[in-house]
Amino acid sequence: MAIFYPDILDQKTAPRTFSYGDKDVMLYALGVGLGQDPMNETELGFVYEKNLKVIPTAATVLASSLRGAAGPAPEMPAGHRPSQINFLMVVHGEQKVELHKPLSASGTYTAQGRTVGAYDKGEGKGAVIYNETVWTDDKGEKVATLTGSTFARGDGGFGGPSEGAPEPHTVPTRAPDLSVDFTTREDQALLYRLNGDRNPLHSDPDVAKRAGFPRPILHGLCTYGITCRAVLQAITDFDPDQILSHQARFSAPVFPGDTITVDLWKDGKNISFEARVKERGATVIKNGLTVLR
Numbered sequence: 155m156a157i158f159y160p161d162i163l164d165q166k167t168a169p170r171t172f173s174y175g176d177k178d179v180m181l182y183a184l185g186v187g188l189g190q191d192p193m194n195e196t197e198l199g200f201v202y203e204k205n206l207k208v209i210p211t212a213a214t215v216l217a218s219s220l221r222g223a224a225g226p227a228p229e230m231p232a233g234h235r236p237s238q239i240n241f242l243m244v245v246h247g248e249q250k251v252e253l254h255k256p257l258s259a260s261g262t263y264t265a266q267g268r269t270v271g272a273y274d275k276g277e278g279k280g281a282v283i284y285n286e287t288v289w290t291d292d293k294g295e296k297v298a299t300l301t302g303s304t305f306a307r308g309d310g311g312f313g314g315p316s317e318g319a320p321e322p323h324t325v326p327t328r329a330p331d332l333s334v335d336f337t338t339r340e341d342q343a344l345l346y347r348l349n350g351d352r353n354p355l356h357s358d359p360d361v362a363k364r365a366g367f368p369r370p371i372l373h374g375l376c377t378y379g380i381t382c383r384a385v386l387q388a389i390t391d392f393d394p395d396q397i398l399s400h401q402a403r404f405s406a407p408v409f410p411g412d413t414i415t416v417d418l419w420k421d422g423k424n425i426s427f428e429a430r431v432k433e434r435g436a437t438v439i440k441n442g443l444t445v446l447r
Contacts, residue, residue: 157281157306158235159272159314165228165237166268173262174216176203178349182212185346186379187336196392208257210397211382213298214249214375216257217265217289218350237269239283243308246374247282248322248441250401254296256394263289263297270301273319277311282319301401322403322441325426330417334384338372342410346376372408377438381429384416385444389425395447402427402442414438423447 180201183189186209189201199207228236271284283304289297303319339345343356351373354361362370382400390396408414412431416439419426427442 157237157239157272157309157312159312161234162237162269162272164231164234167266168229169264169266170220171262171264172217172219175260176206178216179206179208179212179259182215182349183209185349186376186383206259207394208259209382210253210394211251211379211400213251213257213300215349221350239306240308243306245305246404247303247305248403249378250301250399252299252399263291265289272314274312274314274316275310279310280305280307281309323443325428326419331420332388333415333417334388335413335415336380337413338410340411343370343372346373369409372410374404377408377429378402380414381416381427381439381442385425388418398445398447400444403440405440406436406438408438
């Protein structure tokens with residue numbers, strides 16, 4: 155396993171087609187905690203097929219049918235060396251979803267990914283890799299762009315640049331304009347994993363202990379979805395079509411059963427946010443930014 159620079163910047167996946175339906179949309183909403191009160195009609199719109207709404211961050215899981223599926227080797231120009239990181243040593247660093255048009259409750263799209271940045275922290279210090287995946291519809295028009303960073307702890311020292319990575323969004327220094335609390339369920343990770351991420355770190359106590367945790371942890375992307383739920387509830391009156399993009403950095407794990415407090419700052423169409431677990435004094439999401447249409 156090795157990173158070859160700058161060859162990695164020309165590395166991309168072949169276009170692959172995927173489909174999702176209303177069951178996938180509803181399962182995601184349940185996975186981030188919506189619908190716990192079946193009499194709450196504002197949340198019911200995300201978990202019931204009648205006039206179904208889609209949470210924007212569902213884009214992180216709706217192409218899960220492609221995860222782990224055998225596909226062609228990365229596309230590379232002639233003579234370039236394909237890079238491969240050590241996936242046993244990776245941590246999800248940041249995630250952004252940008253919707254070029256609101257997501258439909260079902261659909262068939264084509265996804266293609268590429269590496270857009272690689273930054274070297276040095277031998278033994280890891281690397282940060284930025285990848286981008288673009289969804290297009292049957293007309294070739296962009297539907298969504300997903301951008302994420304991976305901290306590859308075992309892949310430093312490949313000779314790439316150490317500086318120039320995108321700067322994280324800076325949240326305001328004033329007190330939050332409002333805060334919203336969400337109590338996660340003890341079985342939240344077991345439910346969320348049905349969206350496609352079956353990493354046993356989130357379900358197997360023995361695996362969690364070997365990784366240094368007292369028990370399985372919640373998926374970072376579940377916490378990310380909960381922050382989008384906070385914006386929907388507190389800012390857009392549960393209208394997902396108002397959200398153009400949602401981005402954040404992962405800073406600490408959440409355990410199922412934790413209460414997550416999402417702090418929000420509203421500045422026109424920019425909604426800054428951070429998330430914390432008060433019981434443990436831990437900030438679990440930093441540098442959050444939602445941009446409204």
